[in-house]
């Protein structure tokens with residue numbers, strides 16, 4: 731549907747749900763998402779149905795162009811149409827696919843879609859302070875540190891800060907030219 735250099739973003743289908751469930755339940759993704767209950771197929775089916783009516787969430791499967799294999803998931807959530815903002819959700823499902831710039835490609839398509847198609851003004855990410863890969867990833871993609879929610883995340887027996895990073899529509903074209 732939306733094509734980048736090495737991946738495309740396409741709609742989520744029923745056939746993807748078990749894979750997405752397993753990825754989201756895996757330790758290396760679960761540590762970085764807000765979901766704390768194990769996902770099952772009932773929840774997955776409910777989520778997919780909700781996507782067709784929920785005006786505040788738009789999700790895509792990230793598919794590798796070469797193999798047509800699903801490698802992750804991304805989208806915009808908590809979209810606030812009045813204020814023109816939305817939160818990025820993104821993950822690459824397996825560690826073997828991370829570090830290959832697939833997420834960079836996916837995020838750039840998502841930003842273009844958000845700013846040039848949905849007419850959003852601000853796109854932001856909420857990152858747990860211990861997620862160093864994600865902090866570097868968003869900084870590298872032009873997101874600026876906006877502030878933190880102090881001790882908003884409880885994980886592994888401790889409270890951690892949540893960092894908010896964001897990018898504005900007029901910062902996006904500047905990024906494309908550099």
Ligand SMILES: CC(C)(COP(=O)(O)OP(=O)(O)OC[C@H]1O[C@@H](n2cnc3c(N)ncnc32)[C@H](O)[C@@H]1OP(=O)(O)O)[C@@H](O)C(=O)NCCC(=O)NCCS
Pocket residue numbers: 758759762820821822823827828829830831832833834835855856857858861862863864866867868870
């Ligand atoms: C964050 C995430 C999406 C990045 O995906 P990715 O495909 O590995 O990212 P890319 O290959 O496009 O990397 C782009 C940049 O991100 C940074 N980065 C990515 N992985 C990193 C790591 N493990 N450690 C440090 N920096 C990292 C680097 O700056 C990298 O640029 P470089 O290769 O020039 O150094 C991936 O690590 C992931 O799925 N993490 C688990 C879920 C998650 O944390 N999602 C975000 C929640 S806010």
